[in-house]
Amino acid sequence: MKKMIFLITLSTISISVLGQTFELKFDHTAILVSDLQKSAEFYTDILQLSQIETPGSNQIIRWFSLGKNRQLHLVKVDNDGIKLHKAIHFSLNVANYDAFLKYLESKIIEYSNWPGEKNKFTVRADGVRQIYIQDPDGHWIEINDAVY
Numbered sequence: 001m002k003k004m005i006f007l008i009t010l011s012t013i014s015i016s017v018l019g020q021t022f023e024l025k026f027d028h029t030a031i032l033v034s035d036l037q038k039s040a041e042f043y044t045d046i047l048q049l050s051q052i053e054t055p056g057s058n059q060i061i062r063w064f065s066l067g068k069n070r071q072l073h074l075v076k077v078d079n080d081g082i083k084l085h086k087a088i089h090f091s092l093n094v095a096n097y098d099a100f101l102k103y104l105e106s107k108i109i110e111y112s113n114w115p116g117e118k119n120k121f122t123v124r125a126d127g128v129r130q131i132y133i134q135d136p137d138g139h140w141i142e143i144n145d146a147v148y
Helices: 002-018 036-046 097-106
Strands: 028-033 061-067 070-076 089-093 129-134 140-144
Touching: 028 036, 036 061, 036 070, 097 129, 097 140
Parallel strands: 028 070, 089 140
Antiparallel strands: 061 070, 129 140
């Protein structure tokens, strides 16, 4: 009887441990920048992201809110030799896409579609419009009008 109780208990624990699920959620992305102030101004002034408190008094990192507890971290380093390709990008979506394009044009910020045609957008197979811009260090940022 003791062996039977032991086996049932062991089986229950094994099922409980092996049956655990994990729900991973996006937290933040970090990008390397050569001029922290210049990059911070771009993300604040052009993309209008809110700067948030960076824990500690680290002078080479700035954090920005991407909403819903998601963040963008700028990290000042010597990033010479890092090749930036459009396929490596992060994406933000905007509710008023047309107004955002006009805003970029008013700020003289170049944008392009995926093939690289200036001042044109791409329409994905799912109907979402997208453009690409670059920050002061050349990081690619997709802006789209996806609705969630």
